[in-house]
Amino acid sequence: MDAIVWDMDGTLVDSEPIWSIATFELAEHLGAPLTAEKRQETIGGSFSNTFRVCATNASVTPTRELEQTWYAWMVDRMGQLFAEHLHVDDGIVRLLDSIHRAGIPMAVATNTPRVLAQPALDALGEELFATTICGDEVAHGKPAPDMYLEAVTRLGATAADTLVFEDSTTGMAAAVAAGCTVIGLPADEHTTVADGVTTIGQLTGTPPQGNAVLAASSLDEITDWFTRLRGARG
CATH class of the missing domain: 1.10.150 (DNA polymerase; domain 1)
Structure with a gap:
């Protein structure tokens, strides 16, 4: 990864x-x-x-x-x-901090314009991310792949070895189009999961719960999920 x-x-x-x-x-x-x-x-x-x-x-x-x-x-x-x-789950902050301390570069890619995204980025701890990309900073937002292609480039990574977490159909489609390995976090059973995406529920055996499952996860679990997905893709 x-x-x-x-x-x-x-x-x-x-x-x-x-x-x-x-x-x-x-x-x-x-x-x-x-x-x-x-x-x-x-x-x-x-x-x-x-x-x-x-x-x-x-x-x-x-x-x-x-x-x-x-x-x-x-x-x-x-x-x-x-x-x-606006509320940020303590579990999410702990997870981000552990990944940052492990030396794995991270980015945020959001369709939200910078002026609206900044309060949430500040609450999460923008210093934990190598880069952040907002919707008004690329030519085409999601579902176009531009934002994820730009993130992969800035991180010096390869798309297939970059893990993306997305909750919306639009975002999942964008990440898949960029060639990334994608885990979906659909809020409920009504959210359409884009082709090529494995949901966090499929990986953990839990029903869709948005980011609640993510907030209770660890870096070791995320690494295991990525390894399983990359193995399946070959």
Whole structure:
């Protein structure tokens, strides 16, 4: 295992419920509530994708000008919600620290723009990561592979020997397209697992529990998972 690349929202921090609040509010402001199924279409995607889904749902033409206006609103609203509700599991921090002390380089690759991602990165301990890449820092966000290809390059690793943890269908697809070894952390049975991904539940024999299983894991367990997956890939 050359390196580990982590998604952030829903993987290292349980922030998807916070994003849900803001996304449902955005949809209401645009004129029509989102269904749970429509909300699924926004998970793991860029703000542009979220805005397009919400605007189209409300029969509003998603122009660039409107997107910029509502992006400013989202930045402000998410800042408020993160300040009130963001929580980082102590188990996740301990796991990251143990990997860092073992000398395994790590990166974060998140579709979240830097201005919104920074509070969570600070809470996790950004110094633990060799690099962090945010959605507004690459030409194409997930599900394009750009972010993971850039992370592998910055870490000086090879894609197949880089382990990725992802919770969303979009993110899993991006990591697979980059050629990485991918472990999925679907929040529940309704999350579509991308082809080429093994879930943490399959590796541990536990039901889907998002990042809860990860928070209780150790570096030795992660190394074992990677070895099993790479052996299966040949």
